[in-house]
Amino acid sequence: MDIQNGFSGCIGNTPLIRITSLSEATGCEILGKAEFMNPGGSVKDRAALWMIREHEKSGALQPGGTVVEGTAGNTGIGLVHVCNERGYPCVIYMPDNQSPEKVEILKTLGAEVRVVPTVPYKDEMNYQKQAGRYADSLDNAVWTNQFDNVANRLAHFESTGPEIWAQTEGQIDAFTCSVGTGGTLAGVSRFLKQQNEDVQIVLADPYGSALYNWVTTGKATMTPGPSITEGIGNSRVTDNLAGAGIDGALQIPDQAMVTMVYRMLREQGWFFGSSTGINLCAAVKVAEQLGPGHTIVTVLADTGSKYQSNLFNAAFLDEKGLSPL
Numbered sequence: 515m516d517i518q519n520g521f522s523g524c525i526g527n528t529p530l531i532r533i534t535s536l537s538e539a540t541g542c543e544i545l546g547k548a549e550f551m552n553p554g555g556s557v558k559d560r561a562a563l564w565m566i567r568e569h570e571k572s573g574a575l576q577p578g579g580t581v582v583e584g585t586a587g588n589t590g591i592g593l594v595h596v597c598n599e600r601g602y603p604c605v606i607y608m609p610d611n612q613s614p615e616k617v618e619i620l621k622t623l624g625a626e627v628r629v630v631p632t633v634p635y636k637d638e639m640n641y642q643k644q645a646g647r648y649a650d651s652l653d654n655a656v657w658t659n660q661f662d663n664v665a666n667r668l669a670h671f672e673s674t675g676p677e678i679w680a681q682t683e684g685q686i687d688a689f690t691c692s693v694g695t696g697g698t699l700a701g702v703s704r705f706l707k708q709q710n711e712d713v714q715i716v717l718a719d720p721y722g723s724a725l726y727n728w729v730t731t732g733k734a735t736m737t738p739g740p741s742i743t744e745g746i747g748n749s750r751v752t753d754n755l756a757g758a759g760i761d762g763a764l765q766i767p768d769q770a771m772v773t774m775v776y777r778m779l780r781e782q783g784w785f786f787g788s789s790t791g792i793n794l795c796a797a798v799k800v801a802e803q804l805g806p807g808h809t810i811v812t813v814l815a816d817t818g819s820k821y822q823s824n825l826f827n828a829a830f831l832d833e834k835g836l837s838p839l
């Protein structure tokens with residue numbers, strides 16, 4: 515048995531799981547990187563650890579210093595765990611359109627949570643900008659700035675990418691996932707393309723995001739939304755995403771995502787969140803485009819437990835015109 519050192523030592527080295535029903539249906543290997551098995555429960559644990567380590571290495575974060583972030587939830591959860599382990603207070607700014615479960619988890623873990631009105635990025639009261647200003651106003655505090663701090667994508671270049679390459683023994687034809695900050699897609703893409711430039715990288719986007727248009731037309735203009743997905747889609751190209759080698763993009767409607775997560779739950783036993791639903795839909799589409807015999811890897815970003823009030827709430831779905839069937 516391997517022994518891991520503490521909370522941080524358990525981040526990464528997640529299993530790569532064959533999604534049996536989707537693999538059988540497409541004749542491809544559809545493999546999911548089980549990021550929900552990180553100790554904080556999501557793909558964002560890696561970014562949280564790498565960003566804190568970077569601020570420690572640079573000396574910006576001294577013992578007892580405060581870590582401030584603007585986050586839709588999972589980065590905050592990862593950060594609070596790592597902060598608790600290392601003795602840093604953690605302050606999280608969050609837009610008010612996120613699920614109440616995530617606010618409660620952050621508070622339970624010990625973060626000071628500041629829920630602020632949801633306004634566009636260009637507005638000075640945007641949650642990310644408020645987080646930056648608050649960190650600046652304190653002594654010995656850092657704004658981890660997940661969107662534009664490239665320690666985020668470095669986490670995936672140094673850990674997720676190499677793990678996927680080793681786990682598939684280099685037999686990988688395509689990688690697809692949705693994008694919030696872009697850290698996962700950009701970091702994994704950079705590593706995989708370095709090993710084999712023919713690996714196809716496909717960005718999976720929900721509606722109400724500008725990234726599908728950015729990849730397919732070069733212009734980051736918004737597509738009509740909204741989407742009930744959380745933590746993915748973006749109106750701008752972040753520093754993490756800029757320069758990433760991306761070969762194509764797919765837009766996944768919410769109904770396809772809902773059908774996917776419910777099928778996974780009822781037929782396969784998996785309890786996934788909405789971004790994972792988008793990712794699996796994209797993996798199936800990529801498999802259909804490539805044809806049988808290919809290996810497609812995607813990300814199982816988090817579980818459904820944070821989305822009981824929306825994705826797994828029949829009344830909520832009904833109100834949005836979505837059906838679990």
Ligand code: PMP
Pocket residue numbers: 556557558586587588589692693694695696697698699744745746787789790815816
């Ligand atoms: N899925 C979930 C559940 C997330 O919380 C996030 C990040 N907000 C993502 C996917 C997107 O990951 P990234 O920020 O690396 O693009």
